[in-house]
Amino acid sequence: MFGNKLEVSMYRYNPEDDKFPYMKQYKIDKPTKDIMVLDLLNLLKEEDQSISYRRSCREGVCGSDGMNINGKNGLACITPISSVIKRNKIELRPLPGLPVIRDLVVDMSEFYAQYEKIKPFLQNETTAPEQERLQSPEDRDKLDGLYECILCACCSTSCPSFWWNPDKFVGPAALLQAYRFLADSRDLKTQERLESLSDPFSVYRCHGIMNCVNVCPKGLNPNKAIGEIKSMLHKNKKDIIVSDKI
């Protein structure tokens, strides 16, 4: 339809050689079958060894290859080129809002720091039974749509609130995990978790823009989880006021 060549425009930056980042144009024979963006990158790298990007599982479960593909964040390994080609062209950029280490590789320290901040581990200091702690299937169902997060950062780096306050706004990915532990019937630190999120920034900088939902490659809904946290915070505040009056 568009001839035999595909044009790939790629963000390039090597701190050792380049003063500024630039977009480099590659022309490549159009693959005969539909391939993933990651396959395309691998083909390009065979031609130009200097291209740098992260990848591991190549099947959408490890979260290494989040990047900005034709303006939208996604995982290169599960994005078929047919779904993103526009006018015979694909534009590849690093995830927005984080410092670039090189090419498509971003420094994720700030993203991970927010994850660590919400204490992403089960807290239950009661003596563990000899076997497992029991949990009803209904309670376990509450974790579906939460625990599956792969920490690819597609959501947080598509969120304008996170761009503005990456140090203070926890961001959709870590908030999803905050709720994953709030929702777990086995976790006993609900009160402490809520208190640590009650400042004006951690949760409340979410303005429901929904970019996170739009880009999540696993089909998760951080916005809904944030809504749940907000209503827990709200209820918690009311409870505190009531108990103060008593």
Add this chain to the structure above:
Amino acid sequence: MNNIFTNNIKVKEYDALIIGGGGSGMRASLELAKSGLNTAVVSKVFPTRSHTVSAQGGITCAIASADPNDDWRWHMYDTVKGADFIGDQDAIEYLCSEGPKAVFELEHMGLPFSRFKNGRIYQRPFGGQSKDFGKGGQAARTCAAADRTGHALLHTLYQNNVKEGSNFLNEWFAVDLVKNSKDEVTGVIAFSIENGEVAYLKAQATVLATGGAGRIYASTTNALINTGDGLAMALRAGYPAQDMEMWQFHPTGIYGAGSLVTEGCRGEGGYLINKDGERFMERYAPNVKDLAGRDVVARSMVLEILEGRGCGENNDHIFLKLDHLGEEVLNSKLPGICELSRTFAHVDPIYEPIPVVPTCHYMMGGTPTNVSGQAFTRENGTDKLIPGLFSAGEAACVSVHGANRLGGNSLLDLVVFGRATGMHIQDELKSGGGVDSASKSDIDASLERLNKLNESTDGYDTAEVKRELQECMQNYFGVFRRGEFMEKGLQQLNELKNKVVNLHLKDKSDAFNTSRVEAIELQNLYEVALATAVSAFERIESRGAHARDDYPDRDDKNWLCHTIFDPLSKSVSKREVNFQPSKIEAFPPKVRTY
């Protein structure tokens, strides 16, 4: 990256160093983090990107949830039989009897297991599982978090390492072991992928937890990072590898893409059909059909294809039928599979079967260790511990999987032996154990390979050589093997050697230079491939995953043993299998049918 020599290298010192941030590495580090020892985990990817994340179906363990009468001895029996009797029974006994403790610990750490109505952990049937030592019918022993058990397990372990404040050197790549003059291991040479900084990471204990090397084959379920780095480092340092001919081909890799489709699909009631729609496993394994051992199912599939009953235009794959299970079961029990199948096979399993082929999946061999994770070499026909060196998980061969691993036993292996290794190192170092320092020339020797690559001005292209290597292994050392073909393969491998040591690294930059990493990974793949090829050629029988059509029968008289590949002489010797469990009587070899 300029050439590095001992006089300009940075030294970082630790008590224990864990190479690899997957399941076994992080289970070991968790144990050590609590001990107060100065420990670091060196991982070439952020830990949750490790291949453990791709495990789907579950972790097999006799926690007696699905069946309150379940018994670890039954699990042991299945594992010994599954291994085609060359798994070490002391190690299998430890795996199965310690297993429940390790699984309950994971649950206490927060792993979101699926649940039965009574609130206990959900367990599903997997291949090769039985009750009452094979006499009581199919067991359901695989503990699952939907079909994302590996993801749930890996994230839980990472989360608990965060909780305990473990020290991670993320996106650091270990290049080679450093040995002192007494042949003890004193750490590794590694570099930061992010900025190219090279360092000698010095340690009293070095654990190889680097996982498998499925990328030696062209078609594999393994992640791109599975390049056998730890095992290759050990081989280059002159330490042996055990049972390297034993590679598991998983029956159901997605045709074309290689992505894994869990055995749990068949556990939940799915089955394989040929082009005539026939459920052919009924012919090959009349009792348990699609839930026979993986080696048995994979071979049956290949035979169907070879005999012209494969599916598709080229009759070159098999269909996995799931639609009869219904939308509800598929969405609740196998949601990840539905997703993968739609993405990579363009097929919705709710309506259509998934095209699958046997695909390289798991390395049963590895660095030989005992149940405490201590690596050993061989001297005058006996085991000799290597001071300072440990290994766990897929990188190691403790040997619980023998000639064929049962589904769900890999996750159990990595938590049980990651934990055991951590506990042992703690005891050893706290009781004054440790190794001597390395000399300057020892360290220089370990820098040689990295320096050579950095100096290269011409030579061979990494991507091209890798393709040749993978195709050679795929063609000559696949599901079925034959002496004359393997000889050809070995010849090709010998020719490849020169290319592998003379790769041209065009890009010499320091910042996130993935082409440097890929070149070293290819050299690692080569070491593992060669060990595989030589061992496969030497074992002249068929056992478990090692199927030779020139020697189709199992030969217990000559080959009821491990193979030990010596990297210095490139030869194979035999090592006796352990038949001395401590709590029960050993299971003697018998004919293996399903």
